Amino acid sequence: MRFPRPDGVEELSAAMAACADDRDSAAWQELLHVLRTADHAAPGAAGLRPPPDAGPSTDPAADPTAGPTADPAADPAAGPAADPAADRTAGPSDRAARAAAWHRLAGELSALALRDTATRDALTHWLRRHGPPPPPPQQPPASPAPTSNVISGDAVLEGPVVQARSVSGGIHFHQPAPAPPPPPRPPVPRQLPYLTASFVGREDDRRALDALRAARPAGAPQVLVVSGLPGVGKTTLAVRWLHEQADGFPDGQLYADLGGHTAEETGPRDGGGPASPGTVLEGFLVALGVSAVPVGTAQRAALWRSVTAGLRLAVLLDNAFTAAQVRPLLLGSPAGLTVVTSRNSLTGLRVDGASLHRLEGLPTRSAVELLAVGGGDRVARESAAAHEVVRLCGRLPLTVGLASAQLALRPHRPVAALAESLSRGQGALGSLRIDGEAVMRTALDLSYALLPADAAVLYRRMGLLPTDRHDLPMLAAVTNDGSDGSDGSDGEDTAVDTAVDALVEANLLEETGPETHRFHDLVLPHARRLGEQHEDPAHRAAVLRRYVDWCLVTAGAAELVLTPSHRLPGHDVHAPGVAPAPLAGPEEALAWLDTHRNGLMGAVRHCADAGWDTSCWRLVDLMWPLFLRLRPSAMWLEAHRLGLDAARRCGSREGEGRMLTSGAIGLRDAGEYEEAGEWYGWALAKAVEDGDVRQQAQAVSGLGHIRLQTGRPAEARDHFREALRLREAVGYRRGAALSRRRLGQTALALGELTEAAEQLRRAHDELTALDETYEATRVRALLGHVLCRDGRDAEGVPLLRDALAAFRSGDARSEHWEGRCLEWLGRSAEAHGDTAGAARLYAGALELARRLDPADAERLEDRLRHL
Numbered sequence: 001m002r003f004p005r006p007d008g009v010e011e012l013s014a015a016m017a018a019c020a021d022d023r024d025s026a027a028w029q030e031l032l033h034v035l036r037t038a039d040h041a042a043p044g045a046a047g048l049r050p051p052p053d054a055g056p057s058t059d060p061a062a063d064p065t066a067g068p069t070a071d072p073a074a075d076p077a078a079g080p081a082a083d084p085a086a087d088r089t090a091g092p093s094d095r096a097a098r099a100a101a102w103h104r105l106a107g108e109l110s111a112l113a114l115r116d117t118a119t120r121d122a123l124t125h126w127l128r129r130h131g132p133p134p135p136p137p138q139q140p141p142a143s144p145a146p147t148s149n150v151i152s153g154d155a156v157l158e159g160p161v162v163q164a165r166s167v168s169g170g171i172h173f174h175q176p177a178p179a180p181p182p183p184p185r186p187p188v189p190r191q192l193p194y195l196t197a198s199f200v201g202r203e204d205d206r207r208a209l210d211a212l213r214a215a216r217p218a219g220a221p222q223v224l225v226v227s228g229l230p231g232v233g234k235t236t237l238a239v240r241w242l243h244e245q246a247d248g249f250p251d252g253q254l255y256a257d258l259g260g261h262t263a264e265e266t267g268p269r270d271g272g273g274p275a276s277p278g279t280v281l282e283g284f285l286v287a288l289g290v291s292a293v294p295v296g297t298a299q300r301a302a303l304w305r306s307v308t309a310g311l312r313l314a315v316l317l318d319n320a321f322t323a324a325q326v327r328p329l330l331l332g333s334p335a336g337l338t339v340v341t342s343r344n345s346l347t348g349l350r351v352d353g354a355s356l357h358r359l360e361g362l363p364t365r366s367a368v369e370l371l372a373v374g375g376g377d378r379v380a381r382e383s384a385a386a387h388e389v390v391r392l393c394g395r396l397p398l399t400v401g402l403a404s405a406q407l408a409l410r411p412h413r414p415v416a417a418l419a420e421s422l423s424r425g426q427g428a429l430g431s432l433r434i435d436g437e438a439v440m441r442t443a444l445d446l447s448y449a450l451l452p453a454d455a456a457v458l459y460r461r462m463g464l465l466p467t468d469r470h471d472l473p474m475l476a477a478v479t480n481d482g483s484d485g486s487d488g489s490d491g492e493d494t495a496v497d498t499a500v501d502a503l504v505e506a507n508l509l510e511e512t513g514p515e516t517h518r519f520h521d522l523v524l525p526h527a528r529r530l531g532e533q534h535e536d537p538a539h540r541a542a543v544l545r546r547y548v549d550w551c552l553v554t555a556g557a558a559e560l561v562l563t564p565s566h567r568l569p570g571h572d573v574h575a576p577g578v579a580p581a582p583l584a585g586p587e588e589a590l591a592w593l594d595t596h597r598n599g600l601m602g603a604v605r606h607c608a609d610a611g612w613d614t615s616c617w618r619l620v621d622l623m624w625p626l627f628l629r630l631r632p633s634a635m636w637l638e639a640h641r642l643g644l645d646a647a648r649r650c651g652s653r654e655g656e657g658r659m660l661t662s663g664a665i666g667l668r669d670a671g672e673y674e675e676a677g678e679w680y681g682w683a684l685a686k687a688v689e690d691g692d693v694r695q696q697a698q699a700v701s702g703l704g705h706i707r708l709q710t711g712r713p714a715e716a717r718d719h720f721r722e723a724l725r726l727r728e729a730v731g732y733r734r735g736a737a738l739s740r741r742r743l744g745q746t747a748l749a750l751g752e753l754t755e756a757a758e759q760l761r762r763a764h765d766e767l768t769a770l771d772e773t774y775e776a777t778r779v780r781a782l783l784g785h786v787l788c789r790d791g792r793d794a795e796g797v798p799l800l801r802d803a804l805a806a807f808r809s810g811d812a813r814s815e816h817w818e819g820r821c822l823e824w825l826g827r828s829a830e831a832h833g834d835t836a837g838a839a840r841l842y843a844g845a846l847e848l849a850r851r852l853d854p855a856d857a858e859r860l861e862d863r864l865r866h867l
Helices: 008-019 026-041 092-113 117-130 203-214 234-244 277-287 297-307 323-329 347-352 364-375 377-381 383-392 397-409 415-422 427-431 439-449 453-464 472-479 494-505 523-534 537-562 586-595 597-610 613-622 624-630 633-650 653-669 673-690 693-709 713-729 733-749 753-769 773-789 793-808 815-831 835-852 854-865
Strands: 222-227 253-257 314-320 337-342 355-358 510-513 516-518
Touching: 008 026, 008 092, 008 117, 026 117, 092 117, 117 297, 203 222, 203 234, 203 355, 222 234, 222 347, 234 314, 234 337, 253 277, 277 297, 277 323, 297 323, 314 323, 323 337, 323 347, 347 355, 364 377, 364 383, 364 397, 377 383, 377 415, 383 397, 383 415, 397 415, 397 439, 415 427, 427 439, 427 523, 439 523, 453 472, 453 494, 453 523, 453 537, 472 494, 472 537, 494 516, 537 586, 537 597, 537 613, 537 624, 586 597, 586 624, 597 613, 597 624, 597 633, 613 633, 613 653, 624 633, 624 653, 624 815, 633 653, 653 673, 653 693, 673 693, 693 713, 693 733, 713 733, 733 753, 733 773, 753 773, 773 793, 773 815, 793 815, 815 835, 815 854, 835 854
Parallel strands: 222 337, 222 355, 253 314, 314 337
Antiparallel strands: 510 516
């Protein structure tokens, strides 16, 4: 019974008019769904609404999807508004008008069905279920007797009857058999899991999903994918959000667990593997009242799209494995919504118009709130320990929730004790369990088991590296063992790129920038454990050797770009088979040092532990631009202490001297003046013993700087003058200019502003002539400050502003000196009564100081308080 057919308009008109007699029947409710399907195909067409005389179900308040209906008073063809089901005694003209209205609607639907497949399928399906039965085979009519009226036994008489002549023969009246009651309509499915009581935070994520929902394209079904690590709370967020959206889906909310977290090799769903689309479709169709479900998946998918074509329905597909598993389950209605959660990103669904939202760990405040569910007042009392527990749990709702449960189980256990426990051994991965199972580690094991072979190898080897940042040039260098004759210089190495894509798709690796990635805090120890278990000692040593070599050659390239005069003569960096990361200019070089600072420090520590002493002190020495420009105080001291020990173990006199003088600068800047003086003293004695004049001058200058910072400027001047003499004696022009800078600072401390300006101008000119951009910019900033102190702001402020711009980008970039320029400009503004301007400048300097130097931050906070 395919629709439309030549007699389809009459058949459809009669069937619709008949089902309107019982507005509570399943036929009438399904007819409304058919009309909504047609309305989506021809939005706004008033002729596709039930006639006004069809009963209350056409009221927009009763049918939220219905648009405006035709006004019978405005359309004479619509006929009177009397209800045909209620007024059986209406005259022929009334019945004709109602029939005309239904006939007109049937004609509109028939015309639309010719060009719209969804409307045609919906009408065909409805007529099969609720249309009139096919007529019986017709028999030749019996010839009546010419003298009598014959009324056959199945005739029905209604309305006025005229008896014109006599009636003869046997007359029988039969009541028609009552129609069978309509089957009960299935309840509207509301299958979403229950809401968890411990849901916290996620306001930003819920707003993000709201925005994606609002931005859906008109006329197309919408798909939202929520992805993230196991335990990050994907299902909980999706369930909560869909419960909040329930009013927008009056036709129901369906749910299916697709079992994507189980290994692909486990087979069908009943054996523990991912759910098949056919099985899920069967459950969905049954929930929507379909009694005869086809056997094949393709047929089920087609029927699913037909049944849902006019429905406002929400579907949650939880724990999806692949885009192919999801695709047959997508709705066929533009009014519907499919939400998919997965540990994989399912980027393949983008071709189906899906929007992706990656879920991160909880904000720290929300994670602490979740910890307090089980920890109670202890969490507030031990705030620092609570924050440490949250950090060790990676701010994942699963692990934080398990930690909270441990606190609830042991109400007298301090939070600090839990933090201590999680920091040892297997950490949160192995310590937090449900029914004896380390659920987080098990979940990551399953994700790892699904990786392609190349990606699994890369995952293990990345776990061995002592870094928190990974980029493609590094991974190409680490994975290249030289067996193919390559030097690993191709940053676009196809195999590495493909393996990285697989890790990102699995949400085991997070992209943080162009070609730069990181592991989540809980994923990194998992990858490291697998690397230690599955990579033999020789492979582990080779991977780490290549990583250290890559750090050496790239740090060496950065040093030549940023501080070329710092390179020790005869100490060029060579690492056969390992190419440095490409660095296009000073900004990229400094950005690389900044991004990889923790990885560089990890390489230093590994060299110290492995006994690679020469590599240890050489890497520390090559990191000088990082220490000079970015001022990471704790790292500066640790690196130089390790480097000094390594240089002494391997007997490198040059290495020992460099570690002493460079390390003493870090100690001095950290306020460790006594230890800094000891290091400078050792460096001076060693330089004198070796006859190294340049190193003598460096140590003498350092001792002078300590005296300057400890309030002894007259003694400092003597040291700086001696350093200047030594440097000029050996023709070290750059060093001499730096000594003049120190003499200018000393004159400033003594209040000799004219002398200070003279020394700084000469130093600036000499450094500029040597193309020492960074050092010349530092001197320019100092000169601007001196001139402002001398009341010559018209000269000094432009110099400070020029230096500030240079420190913010380019060859001279330095956050430390950016902060100093802001503070000095603030002092000038404050001296001239510009309180608002001074406050703005001090606030900018304070923001930088909080990251770089607590002492500077304290001083700036005091200045702001006293404005």
